[in-house]
Amino acid sequence: MRAAFRLAAVAAAIAASASVHAQGQPPLKVGLMLPYTGTYAALGNMIENGFRLYVQEQGGKLAGREIQYFKVDDESDPSKATDNVNKLIKRDNVDVLVGTVHSGVALAMAKAAKDNNTLLIIPNAGADAITGPLCAPNIFRSSFSNWQPGYAMGIVAGQRGHKRAMTITWNYAAGAETVKGFAEGFAKSGGTVVKDLNLPFPNVEFQALLTEIAAQKPDAVYAFFAGGGAVKFVKDYDAAGLRKTIPLYGPGFLTDGTLEAQGASAQGLLTTLHYADNLDTPRNNAFRKSFALTYKANADVYAVQGYDAAQLLSAGLTAVKGDTSQRQQMLYAMGKTVINSPRGKFAMSAAHNPVQDIYLREAKGVNNEYREVAVKQLADPAKGCKM
Structure with a gap:
């Protein structure tokens, strides 16, 4: 004692x-x-x-x-x-x-x-x-890492039966890398990216690129924008009538913190990210x-x-x-x-870098709601890291 x-x-x-x-x-x-x-x-x-x-x-x-x-x-x-x-x-x-x-x-x-x-x-x-x-x-x-949600959505898009996709983003590091991740995951699931579209950051004049998407008629579009740019892109994509014929996917930043401003144009959109509101x-x-x-x-x-x-x-x-x-x-x-x-x-x-689950989410109301785990405990490849 x-x-x-x-x-x-x-x-x-x-x-x-x-x-x-x-x-x-x-x-x-x-x-x-x-x-x-x-x-x-x-x-x-x-x-x-x-x-x-x-x-x-x-x-x-x-x-x-x-x-x-x-x-x-x-x-x-x-x-x-x-x-x-x-x-x-x-x-x-x-x-x-x-x-x-x-x-x-x-x-x-x-x-x-x-x-x-x-x-x-x-x-x-x-x-x-x-x-x-x-x-x-x-x-x-x-x-x-930019690669993580992009790769996960590529896997999901392929699993949903899409074979031809186009990508659209701002022309800077985040855009290029998430698109590369998507293409890698999509290829692993049997799909092909037929064209990459981009515009300078923070330009939000999307009309010419949306016209090109309509002409190409891919099975799906993968888009990376965030903040105010994401609000305008999602609304413009819907206004162009593309949502009715060409499913729009993206990493979670397309709809995170932006759903209220995007309104009806974002409802039902599927995105991949390491967090879901619910x-x-x-x-x-x-x-x-x-x-x-x-x-x-x-x-x-x-x-x-x-x-x-x-x-x-x-x-x-x-x-x-x-x-x-x-x-x-x-x-x-x-x-x-x-x-x-x-x-x-x-x-x-x-x-x-976090080793984490990447979730598939659906935009409902003002929340990005959990649907399933898209890829479990996904680790970034960390190419070129020497410590």
């Missing part, structure tokens, strides 16, 4: 010491580099709200460390990305970078993070190179309730990715009791953790 009391006393002393140690440290500086204006503004706000919600649920601290936020609007502009990220790294001396949405901007962030050995957690941008040739021990993603699990239900109470809005995949970025950071900080000087141990813990996400549990691949 005395031995048991001694063990309890030692454990209490260790816990108290860790708490005092964390409390004695300065606030952890978190640099949020997200779009707060333009096409992706709503996405950036949801990511930040998700991140802050997890911190709030932990009492405003992670592993005993107060959080101090620094914000930069990246404007979804790759030409400004290096200057913007250096404001956070060199001016504000942040401990961790969190961002962004636009893949072109994220590529510049990853290069800067790698050059300066700054911890970077990416809560959206799926640029394949980030967990491919640009992978690094200090770079993590809490979202997806996943009926205790974890997701609790998350959605907490988010709704805090922000008076419904959570979406962007909020989930921001929330999980904070969870991932917390896992690393907890492993070192808030002491970020124990860098290697912190990064190791982040790479080995299993995140209990609203989307379902996921682990990190060796390249630091």
